[in-house]
Amino acid sequence: MRKMLAAVSRVLSGASQKPASRVLVASRNFANDATFEIKKCDLHRLEEGPPVTTVLTREDGLKYYRMMQTVRRMELKADQLYKQKIIRGFCHLCDGQEACCVGLEAGINPTDHLITAYRAHGFTFTRGLSVREILAELTGRKGGCAKGKGGSMHMYAKNFYGGNGIVGAQVPLGAGIALACKYNGKDEVCLTLYGDGAANQGQIFEAYNMAALWKLPCIFICENNRYGMGTSVERAAASTDYYKRGDFIPGLRVRTPVVGPGPRPRPRVDGMDILCVREATRFAAAYCRSGKGPILMELQTYRYHGHSMSDPGVSYRTREEIQEVRSKSDPIMLLKDRMVNSNLASVEELKEIDVEVRKEIEDAAQFATADPEPPLEELGYHIYSSDPPFEVRGANQWIKFKSVS
Amino acid sequence: MAAVSGLVRRPLREVSGLLKRRFHWTAPAALQAGLRPICEFMTFNFSMQAIDQVINSAAKTYYMSGGLQPVPIVFRGPNGASAGVAAQHSQCFAAWYGHCPGLKVVSPWNSEDAKGLIKSAIRDNNPVVVLENELMYGVPFEFPPEAQSKDFLIPIGKAKIERQGTHITVVSHSRPVGHCLEAAAVLSKEGVECEVINMRTIRPMDMETIEASVMKTNHLVTVEGGWPQFGVGAEICARIMEGPAFNFLDAPAVRVTGADVPMPYAKILEDNSIPQVKDIIFAIKKTLNI
Numbered sequence: 001m002r003k004m005l006a007a008v009s010r011v012l013s014g015a016s017q018k019p020a021s022r023v024l025v026a027s028r029n030f031a032n033d034a035t036f037e038i039k040k041c042d043l044h045r046l047e048e049g050p051p052v053t054t055v056l057t058r059e060d061g062l063k064y065y066r067m068m069q070t071v072r073r074m075e076l077k078a079d080q081l082y083k084q085k086i087i088r089g090f091c092h093l094c095d096g097q098e099a100c101c102v103g104l105e106a107g108i109n110p111t112d113h114l115i116t117a118y119r120a121h122g123f124t125f126t127r128g129l130s131v132r133e134i135l136a137e138l139t140g141r142k143g144g145c146a147k148g149k150g151g152s153m154h155m156y157a158k159n160f161y162g163g164n165g166i167v168g169a170q171v172p173l174g175a176g177i178a179l180a181c182k183y184n185g186k187d188e189v190c191l192t193l194y195g196d197g198a199a200n201q202g203q204i205f206e207a208y209n210m211a212a213l214w215k216l217p218c219i220f221i222c223e224n225n226r227y228g229m230g231t232s233v234e235r236a237a238a239s240t241d242y243y244k245r246g247d248f249i250p251g252l253r254v255r256t257p258v259v260g261p262g263p264r265p266r267p268r269v270d271g272m273d274i275l276c277v278r279e280a281t282r283f284a285a286a287y288c289r290s291g292k293g294p295i296l297m298e299l300q301t302y303r304y305h306g307h308s309m310s311d312p313g314v315s316y317r318t319r320e321e322i323q324e325v326r327s328k329s330d331p332i333m334l335l336k337d338r339m340v341n342s343n344l345a346s347v348e349e350l351k352e353i354d355v356e357v358r359k360e361i362e363d364a365a366q367f368a369t370a371d372p373e374p375p376l377e378e379l380g381y382h383i384y385s386s387d388p389p390f391e392v393r394g395a396n397q398w399i400k401f402k403s404v405s
Numbered sequence: 406m407a408a409v410s411g412l413v414r415r416p417l418r419e420v421s422g423l424l425k426r427r428f429h430w431t432a433p434a435a436l437q438a439g440l441r442p443i444c445e446f447m448t449f450n451f452s453m454q455a456i457d458q459v460i461n462s463a464a465k466t467y468y469m470s471g472g473l474q475p476v477p478i479v480f481r482g483p484n485g486a487s488a489g490v491a492a493q494h495s496q497c498f499a500a501w502y503g504h505c506p507g508l509k510v511v512s513p514w515n516s517e518d519a520k521g522l523i524k525s526a527i528r529d530n531n532p533v534v535v536l537e538n539e540l541m542y543g544v545p546f547e548f549p550p551e552a553q554s555k556d557f558l559i560p561i562g563k564a565k566i567e568r569q570g571t572h573i574t575v576v577s578h579s580r581p582v583g584h585c586l587e588a589a590a591v592l593s594k595e596g597v598e599c600e601v602i603n604m605r606t607i608r609p610m611d612m613e614t615i616e617a618s619v620m621k622t623n624h625l626v627t628v629e630g631g632w633p634q635f636g637v638g639a640e641i642c643a644r645i646m647e648g649p650a651f652n653f654l655d656a657p658a659v660r661v662t663g664a665d666v667p668m669p670y671a672k673i674l675e676d677n678s679i680p681q682v683k684d685i686i687f688a689i690k691k692t693l694n695i
Contacts, residue, residue: 089489089670140489140671151491151670165493166451203454373673380666393633393665394677395684398691401664 034342044251050283068098099331107281116193127160135368168201178218197228215293243298251296271300446482463532464507484536495668497631521559564611570600573624578604616650625658
């Protein structure tokens, strides 16, 4: 009732610029929350797993929807800017995988830590940077989060350690961050992400060993999108049960639609399900915080784009497969359907969020294309930390740059 | 990745985009069974994750075994800066690999270099690192008739004089050779004739060709894409001082290199982090005092 009066008075005062339909929306009675069933996770060396039901509040639902839509639109804008050659070099997009970055963030605290590989734009956003800073970094401008010096694969934020270009190298780093968490004793955990391709690397197993030996609060997360660049998991791995690869480390797998022909199980709606990811993350974080040591999580997900913008993504998989995932398991669509069907939000309201998100992305893209490049004088900056300024040699002995910490 | 096909009779190739270093572990063992492996890196930046095997399992083995166990293996892939790939993907490894006894290191510039050097590398009974360049893969060159033979080989350890000159010796390898030739063309209009040497091999370095040229021109500029400290140019300058050519220098030798910074992403910064034609021209003029 109070809401309705407030809405009506806003309209009558003329101060509101929202369309009349907003009044109707605000006055409609939405549910405050709804309970959903989520798929059970596959478990390895665990007696029990995350719960199979979860409560989603309207507020959280709207927040997750907005975040996922923002990541989606931001990645699509990056695609556009890359094709216009305004973004150069490498650009690995995560559209399709939004449930992972938003769901993981929903299951942890901002004071927890996260490190991932190069498919990092979504995580950069969920860890707190603005779309402006991210797009401006992609376009190599001084307003970028790394002042234009890092580019797509080298974005950092508070408690977010990038953005790493060399496959798998971030995993031992993540174990190290977890070591720091344990040492500092502040009950923080580190989410250490890698893909199905990196999962076969030796350094991953070394990190598993150390984390288990020293009971580090490290959640190893394998974002399994079924393809390591152009190699399908079946051709790359002797065992595709990535959640079991930690052997002595307990693991859980958040399943997702397995599409395409062949002797595979039929589609199940899971790892593209943000609520499933959230619950699994909460479970894993609680496990680590209790001092039991590391845990492994496999998120079965899917990327719509190719490996990077240089890869059309259709030479090793069919367009039909991509289309099937898009139509049956799109994470944003799944959340939207759930919210609308349980009266947590209306279609119009979500459409409005879409419009707002689009505007935010457009504004950010404008900034990212108009902002100037970093000044040449700063080429030598930030080589060392906490050091007095020194001279840096350029292309020959007469070209000098100043280096400032 | 398709570059090697056609060069070997019966390739046994498994391609996996992200298992970049695994082949290092299996390749040296494969050769003990009489095979001649060619190990391809997506770029040499990833070789750092496997560099132990390149040095300790490949380079040193013949020596450590007292001549019992040769290692006829080839490591190839793109090296150095590309375009906009930022710090972790732009490093030049010429000096890193060139530092190690037991390895041979070649660095092709044009198409005939690429063909002749990789064939020699495969036929060599030693571990050979072939530092290619991604930006050169798409550049077309005139391919002389003799290069079209299937037995066309370029000897490892021999540089090529790409352009004769009398006023100054400009020594380079890989993509910068093209920039040196561009600089030479510009300077030629001003009456300065540069002798441009394409090293082709980093190790063993062809100092004879470089020294003979310096003894003729009395001036030396080295050009490379890698970082200045402990680089290819630094080695050339040190060796010049040890040999007969030193007394023929009319001015100190000068190096043109990549800037001494991790490769930045923003275009203006990246452009200024690699040797440009203008930097080469400037260095040449400074050396000649013009």
